[in-house]
Amino acid sequence: MALLETDDKQDPGLSMPSEKESAAIPERPRSRPGVVAAAVYEHGQRTHDIEIQEAHKWRGREKAVVWIGLHEPDEALLREVQAEFGLPELAIEDANHAHQRPKLEIYGDSIFVVARTAHMGGGEIVFGETHLFVGRGYVVSVRHGPSTSYNLVRQRCEASPAALAHGENYILYSILDFIVDNYMPVVEGIHAEVEELEERVLRDRLDKKDIERLYFLRRSLLRLRNAVVPLVDVCRRHEHLDLPGMDATLHALFRDVTDHVRRVQEDIDTLREVLAFTFEASLMIGQSEQTEISRKLASWAAILAVPTAIAGIYGMNFEDMPELKFKYGYFVILGFIIMVCSMLYRMFRRAKWL
Template sequence: MSMAGNLRKVTGLDKVSGLRKVARLARRRTRVDLSHPARSPLGSAVVNCVAYQDGARVPGGRDLVDTVERVRKKDNGFVWLGLHEPTDQEFVGIADLFDLHPLAVEDAVEAHQRPKLERYDETLFAVFKTVCYVEHKELTATSEVVNTGEIMVFVGTDFVITVRHGRHGSLGPLREELEADPHQLSKGPAAVLHAIADHVVDDYVNVTDSVQADIDQVEADVFAENGARADAGRIYQLKRELLELKRAAVPLARPVQELATRPIRAIDPEIQAYFRDVSDHLLRATEQIAAFDELLNSILQAHLAQVTVSQNEDMRKITAWAALIAVPTMVCGVYGMNFEHMPELHWTFGYPLVLGVIATICLVLYRGFRRSGWL
């Protein structure tokens, strides 16, 4: 039976007896380490369930109900439950067990939320937009540059629930880093929330640095010798991808600022100092994104100006050659009217003279156009 199925049995039962019953059912199945896979080998949305006491990982007890029951018998521990794209059915028992607000649960399941921070009694609910840079050999008008996902975090007095959406942004490496620093992890669920916020914002900085290389390449192509022939679609594509990054980073400024400055019961004052550092990094990322957006606007305007100048040069060349062709066309048209009495019509040197006049006029016009830069 899956862990989500066990959790659903808690609904409608006496709390203590229900916990013990589900715990007995959990002990009958094989324990599986769910630390890193995107989806659990058991087929549920549960990626990991770990208890911590005084900053140290408590061995064993990967079943959620059993783990929560043991942690709540003590006052210095918490449970970290990791989920990946859970369904409504998989979240029912979890929401009842941790007394999560239905609106927050709905947001966590449905995803596609803006970065935000909400308080529900003793529980904090935070939404982070994750980003990653998509490697590509050559930037085209259809290249995907920035891929986004989401991480929702429930923070209580004795639990942290992380809900991840998307194929990137795994928290396994982050969990290992925190476990390597028991002093920081001993500060409770707020330390995990800070680590996640710091991890997400660091990704913003890394992605903006990577996007800068694409912008530099586009800028170099636009201002090259044949810059007017550069593909404007690449510039528009970069602006669209930069907009995705902007939607992820900019709205997060207010929640992080609130975590860093306002007194929140679930956040230890010592942890708030760390959130101020996250706020500084986020400010750097948002300023860089805004600068990139302005730079792309300037590159696009420069490209359009180059196209206009190139078209004007082409029109000047066409006009100059048309003027050169008009001279022999006019003279030949006059002598092609076949009148009997025309000047120099029967003169022996009339034909060479007309050709010489045509050549002279064309040569004078050509030199004039060359001197003015039209040819």
Template sequence: MPAIRPLGGRRGRSNRATPAPVTAARSAHVIDCAVYVDGKRLPGRFSHADAVAEVRGRRDGFVWIGLYEPDEQQIQGIAETFGLHELAVEDAVTAHQRPKLDRYEETLFMVLKTVRYIEHQSPTTANEIVETGEIMAFLGRNFIVTVRHGKHSGLTKLREEMEAEPERLRIGPAAVLHGIADRVVDSYLAVSESFENDIDVIETSVFAPRSPIGAEQMYLMKREILELRRAVLPLAVPLRRLAEGYTPLVPEQVRSYFRDVDDHLTTVSDRVASFDELLTTLVDATLAKINLQQAADMRKITAWAAIIAVPTMVVGVYGMNFDYMPETHWRFGYPLVMTVILGACLILYRIFRRNRWL
């Protein structure tokens, strides 16, 4: 198979003039559809069919189409135009996929998990800390189709940044795939840093005396870090494949950039693994602390039960209403009994207090 040259290069360009802006019908699920030639976006609005025709007519450039949560019927026309594999299309529509990289003949299908840190006042009272979404990318020789799931996974800002640097887009659609992966991994770094601050707060609360944190909050933190882990760890293999020349659709010039992204992902993976281990330790410490608190409460309950048992026993004896009982007809009998009860209770109280049961 001949090597694929960087798309968007000058070789093979035609002298065809840039067309005047046109108006093309665009579905609501299509966020943007653009044609890039020599790293620059052609003016006008294109439908997916017009964009493909423009690139094929010029024999240069590539198409970048961005979709947001399309259903099977909405993506069908684009799939037929670009020759997308039906299994990959099904995955792109249904979402809830693990990060992966699949190759279908002359097309790559990549899934990336996006994450967003949810701001909150304190991790000890938050109900959710990490929100996830997905970005699917179909990469071909002269196109890239991105499918987003989740409101926080927008690519508009990335598109604007890349359009401001034509030398990046001049490389071809593989550069766009790198930009997406780099943006996603950078978000992992930002989320992990924020998560580290939350773990510091949780750690301080766990080992603080009489802290209000309980097992439920610790399990919430554990669940959130596992969700972050499911987004980060499986992405290592796809990035390594792209960096090692898994497909000629990714030129050598872009592979070195994927190696850099892979290095950043390794940093995040190590950080997430340490978070997981630390949270496991904190969960164990929290459960041990709860057990100690329960044992202390049981000692207090037992001590008060013993103190209350003294007047209960005496009152129970004198409540039998017998005629012949000690001190029933003595003037100082009642004060004496009350004094004995109070004295016995005070003695028990001092004993329990000395033994730190109260």
């Protein structure tokens, strides 16, 4: 089974900087509860940290982008953001209630993207949700649940001003790419556990705990697939459609994200097939063992039936029975029992029942 691979064939001018480069940029503290970061970027450079109510002052400036990151905001904060950027009512309702299916919706000159995040925690997949509002001159990200912070994405973008100068859609690409990259360790972690179960089913019979874990992994992969598959269409639409504010040079980057998502989907489907095969193999091995035991029991029952039947007949205490008065009758009957039982034993051994 092939492990996930990474595709580094991107435009070098738009690629993300390394973690070593991004680590040099300090993380800035949040300005208020629910707000992770709010800043203005001009020509790819971070120029101002702002409050939400100041965002409208920077909209419309050439090469200026307002990037606001929110984490589980209350409705009042969302309404404040809506008033600043004129965000659509339906999208605000979705962002407030969460638990949405991954999707992309276009509202005039802005778009609304929903994506599901995933990471491993405590031996299981932990899911979160991200809502992205993208329009001319602004990006608003809203995280729900235990998803990974996007501070690292912000730091990487800030470390590459030339790429960040492409504006809001490059920020959108960076966040989607980060989400998809975080799927890969999840799939690889499950891949290692599935391989271990697959080897064990061929060595030893799986116990009840292993069967429960196998079922749990298959169910978790199904939930992960439901989060990943709709994202393929979201990325594909960015790759092919002329969305508001989309720079044609970014199509290759979104194509790369689409390839990564499809690769994750293929690996999930492969793992689910392997888990199904492992479960079926475990059942077949169990049935084979039960059949073998049944054959052995049936063989020994047939062999023991001979002396049992003869001893039962001669134990009925009738006076007129053959061989009762014969001097060597006991030895003849005993020899007959041994001969018949030996014949049956050889016959069952030849049939591989014993």
